[in-house]
Amino acid sequence: MAIQVLIEKCNGCSLCVKACPFDAIRILDKKAKIDSNKCTLCGACVSVCKFKAIISERPISTCQTPNIQDYHGVWVFIEQKKGKVQPVSYELLGKARELADKLGCQVSGVLIGNELEKELNELIWRGADNIYLVEAKELAHFQDESYTKILVKLIQKYKPEILLCGATAIGRSLISRVAINIMAGLTADCTGLDIDPQKKILLQTRPAFGGNIMATIISPNYRPQMATVRHKVMQPLLRDEKRKGKIIREAFDEETYRCRTKLLDVVEEVTSLVNLAEADIIVSGGRGMGKAENFKLLEELAQVLGAAVGASRAAVDAGWMPYSHQVGQTGRTVAPKIYFACGISGQIQHLVGMSSSKIIVAINKDPEAPIFKVATYGIVGDLFQVIPVLTQRFKEVLRK
Amino acid sequence: MHIIVCIKQVPETTEVKINPETNTLIREGVKSIINPFDMYAIEEGIRLKEKFTGKVTVISMGPPQAEAALREAVAMGADEAILICDRAYAGSDTWATSYTLASAIRKIGSYDLILCGKQASDGDTAQVGPGISAHLDIPQVTYVKKIEEVKGSVMRVERMTEEGYEVVETPLPALFTVVKEINEPRIPSLRGMMRAKSAKIVVWSQKELQLDPKNIGLCGSPTQVVKIFTPPQRTGGQILHGEVDEVARKLVELLKDEVI
Numbered sequence: 001m002a003i004q005v006l007i008e009k010c011n012g013c014s015l016c017v018k019a020c021p022f023d024a025i026r027i028l029d030k031k032a033k034i035d036s037n038k039c040t041l042c043g044a045c046v047s048v049c050k051f052k053a054i055i056s057e058r059p060i061s062t063c064q065t066p067n068i069q070d071y072h073g074v075w076v077f078i079e080q081k082k083g084k085v086q087p088v089s090y091e092l093l094g095k096a097r098e099l100a101d102k103l104g105c106q107v108s109g110v111l112i113g114n115e116l117e118k119e120l121n122e123l124i125w126r127g128a129d130n131i132y133l134v135e136a137k138e139l140a141h142f143q144d145e146s147y148t149k150i151l152v153k154l155i156q157k158y159k160p161e162i163l164l165c166g167a168t169a170i171g172r173s174l175i176s177r178v179a180i181n182i183m184a185g186l187t188a189d190c191t192g193l194d195i196d197p198q199k200k201i202l203l204q205t206r207p208a209f210g211g212n213i214m215a216t217i218i219s220p221n222y223r224p225q226m227a228t229v230r231h232k233v234m235q236p237l238l239r240d241e242k243r244k245g246k247i248i249r250e251a252f253d254e255e256t257y258r259c260r261t262k263l264l265d266v267v268e269e270v271t272s273l274v275n276l277a278e279a280d281i282i283v284s285g286g287r288g289m290g291k292a293e294n295f296k297l298l299e300e301l302a303q304v305l306g307a308a309v310g311a312s313r314a315a316v317d318a319g320w321m322p323y324s325h326q327v328g329q330t331g332r333t334v335a336p337k338i339y340f341a342c343g344i345s346g347q348i349q350h351l352v353g354m355s356s357s358k359i360i361v362a363i364n365k366d367p368e369a370p371i372f373k374v375a376t377y378g379i380v381g382d383l384f385q386v387i388p389v390l391t392q393r394f395k396e397v398l399r400k
Numbered sequence: 401m402h403i404i405v406c407i408k409q410v411p412e413t414t415e416v417k418i419n420p421e422t423n424t425l426i427r428e429g430v431k432s433i434i435n436p437f438d439m440y441a442i443e444e445g446i447r448l449k450e451k452f453t454g455k456v457t458v459i460s461m462g463p464p465q466a467e468a469a470l471r472e473a474v475a476m477g478a479d480e481a482i483l484i485c486d487r488a489y490a491g492s493d494t495w496a497t498s499y500t501l502a503s504a505i506r507k508i509g510s511y512d513l514i515l516c517g518k519q520a521s522d523g524d525t526a527q528v529g530p531g532i533s534a535h536l537d538i539p540q541v542t543y544v545k546k547i548e549e550v551k552g553s554v555m556r557v558e559r560m561t562e563e564g565y566e567v568v569e570t571p572l573p574a575l576f577t578v579v580k581e582i583n584e585p586r587i588p589s590l591r592g593m594m595r596a597k598s599a600k601i602v603v604w605s606q607k608e609l610q611l612d613p614k615n616i617g618l619c620g621s622p623t624q625v626v627k628i629f630t631p632p633q634r635t636g637g638q639i640l641h642g643e644v645d646e647v648a649r650k651l652v653e654l655l656k657d658e659v660i
Contacts, residue, residue, distance in 0.1 A: 002490070002491065002617075002618055019628065021628070036487060036490075037463050037464060037465070038463060039490065040490055040491060041490050041491030041617075041618060042491075042625050042628070043624070043625045043626070043628070044625070044628040047626070047627050047628060048628075063614050063615075063619075081563075144530075144539070144540055144541075144542075145539065148534075168562065169542070169543055169559075169560065169561045169562055170561075172526045172527070172530075172542070173530055173540070173542040173543075176494070176526070176527040176528075176529075176530035176531050176534070177530045177531070177533070177534040177540070179494075179495065179527070179531070180495065180498060180499075180530075180531045180534035180535055181534055183495065183622065184622055185493070185495070185621075185622030185623035186494065186495070186527060186622075186623070187623055188523075188524065188525035188526065188527060189524060189525070203626075207524075207631070208522075208523070208628070213628055213629070213630060213631075214628070214629050214630070214631045215625050215627070215628050216625070216626050216627040216628075216629075217623050217624065217625055217626065218623070218624055218626050219622045219623045219624070220624070221622065222622040259539075260539040260570060260571055260574075261539045261540075261541060261568050261569065261570040261574075262568065262569045262570070263566055263567070263568055264556070264567040264568065264569055265566065265567035266561075266564070266566050266567075267558075267564045267565050267566070267567070268563045268564040269563070269564035269565070275562050275563060276562075277562050278562075281659070305659060323545075323579075323580060323581045324560070324564075326580075329436075329521060330436060330437070330521075330580050331580075337658055338655060338658055338659070355634055358658075359655070359658060361651065361655070367639075372636055372639065373635070373636045374634045374635075374636060375636055375637060376637040376638070377637055377638055377639075377640060377651060377654060377655075378636070378637070378638070378639040378640065379639075379640050379647050379651065380639060381644065381647070385644050386644055386647065386648060389644050389645060389648040390648045390651065390652065392648075393648050393649060393651075393652040394652055394659065397652055397656060397659075397660075398659065398660065
């Protein structure tokens with residue numbers, strides 16, 4: 001049994017019952033009882049018990065990364081598309097710099113692609129000490145297998161202690177495969193990363209259960225400690241053109257580049273001027289928009305603000321906007337500086353996709369709509385009247 | 401064609417509510433459902449079977465009550481269902497989970513395609529799908545929004561990206577994770593539901609799978625949770641009152657610094 005209640009210490013206070021995310025604990029005869037069919041050994045009850053009455057005995061891991069002490073440095077997988085480094089990579093370099101300074105080690109970027117020379121300086125100016133560069137014609141565009149093999153080989157050769165990667169379509173696909181191949185711990189969508197000052201290990205904090213609970217996760221026995229982070233969560237460093245760095249070019253044999261999948265085409269859908277995940281401002285519409293044509297109103301406002309247009313599930317299901325614009329649990333999770341929710345009632349599934357936005361503006365006819373509970377600024381009114389005036393006002397302000 | 405669909409039972413999140421006094425989750429009466437993204441995987445598997453003949457096997461790793469999720473998949477049209485269930489697998493992170501599922505798939509034997517939802521709505525990691533293909537060393541395509549063409553043992557699919565999509569061709573066997581755009585899951589027919597009621601759900605425990613103890617459960621999980629806490633709840637701010645012109649002016653004034 002990996003988790004147990006020490007009967008003599010338990011006084012039946014029921015703190016653990018409330019903390020259990022799986023409803024696996026009951027108080028029977030003033031003692032906590034754990035239902036082993038429901039318990040997932042997550043440990044929430046252990047940390048909440050004030051009487052140290054619940055202990056979790058983690059089996060002593062026979063396997064850990066061999067020569068764990070040889071692993072040094074913080075790495076960032078640098079994501080590029082069409083030879084251009086993606087903003088999330090600069091954000092991660094900023095965080096990596098902070099972590100490396102706490103550990104007293106270097107920051108390195110891994111850049112895989114073709115003809116990337118022009119991107120190198122910027123990466124160094126934004127915090128990298130070293131760039132591991134792998135270039136080949138076949139690598140111009142991301143492919144799961146070849147990128148995985150290259151990253152695995154580099155990790156085995158240089159042994160970083162931490163590896164960060166964007167939680168993007170590319171990053172999530174690649175890094176999950178890498179983690180399996182090298183048997184490392186991987187934590188998705190971290191919103192906080194820090195170093196434990198005593199143990200010098202990575203503390204990875206992420207939302208769980210739709211953002212209702214936060215969990216801090218560690219991988220103390222395995223290296224590298226790997227984490228993905230979404231767009232806009234971390235801050236890039238200001239560019240410092242005096243920074244110096246080293247370029248380490250790595251060549252691989254063709255066998256390493258080989259990939260069973262074949263990329264035939266890359267199609268860009270120009271339904272939106274700005275990529276939703278990277279947008280600083282998002283103007284979203286929901287059921288209250290009434291019909292597809294009315295999204296024009298939002299597009300006009302978005303154009304003035306340089307914003308992306310989003311939609312709730314209701315608007316997408318009605319066929320007013322394509323799925324690629326959907327924000328929420330079954331769509332994209334976004335965290336812009338400003339999120340306009342227009343005619344969106346604010347169902348929990350929508351809220352989990354946008355509630356980490358810095359400022360939320362809600363425009364809705366219904367004063368009881370749940371969206372107002374999370375909105376920084378709310379306007380109770382008819383969006384068809386409010387939005388055109390708002391667009392006009394912003395136009396005037398921004399022209400000055 | 402033999403299609404294996406991996407599914408997970410999750411709490412229905414629409415009913416997750418926070419108790420404002422204690423700041424904890426209210427779970428009473430929360431129903432368990434099939435992870436919404438896995439519904440698209442089940443549907444796609446059944447469609448492929450209907451088009452090319454063959455069978456669909458659904459597998460799930462979880463507690464005994466996850467059997468209900470497998471029955472629902474059978475009601476939709478899956479042919480066989482396997483529940484991977486043992487206390488020895490409790491506490492698995494995504495590494496150990498994908499190892500366990502991959503090992504079960506090996507035991508099933510030959511297959512052409514593995515389908516998974518893009519992620520689970522409770523964990524949101526999107527790691528188990530690619531993890532399974534890494535353990536099995538087969539090609540993967542994530543975020544598949546359309547299967548364009550099946551030609552012999554090659555499939556051409558569309559993979560969703562931030563900007564649009566990519567067209568990718570892959571030999572089989574392969575693993576796809578699918579997104580909502582791929583289809584509209586069917587409602588089980590009455591006949592399907594009757595069939596599901598009496599369907600045999602095969603249960604594989606550690607006795608059947610005989611997995612290396614150091615790769616399963618807590619021991620096979622590189623990550624561990626050290627702390628769980630409730631984040632500060634976001635509270636509502638300011639409601640702007642007045643005529644349309646007035647509220648618009650107020651709002652623009654408040655947002656001016658952020659916009660410029």
